[in-house]
Amino acid sequence: MKTVMLWMFRARSRRALAELPPYILKDIGLSTYDAEREAERPFWR
Structure with missing residues (x-):
């Protein structure tokens, strides 16, 4: 259950990260590329 x-x-x-606009990503130190890359990762990794 804990794993699920x-x-x-x-x-x-990751869905929330993918929806953030570029100016907010910049505020938290991420590029759009970084956010897209993280959002594309499978949930089990």
């Missing part, structure tokens, strides 16, 4: 919750958290977080 972790996977759900990762999937939700």
Whole structure:
């Protein structure tokens, strides 16, 4: 059960990251490339 919750958290977080506009990504120190790359990772990794 703990693993499933972790996977759900990762999937939700990566979707949210993918939706952030470039100016917010810049504020947190990420490029759009970094955000896209992270969002494309499978939830189990």
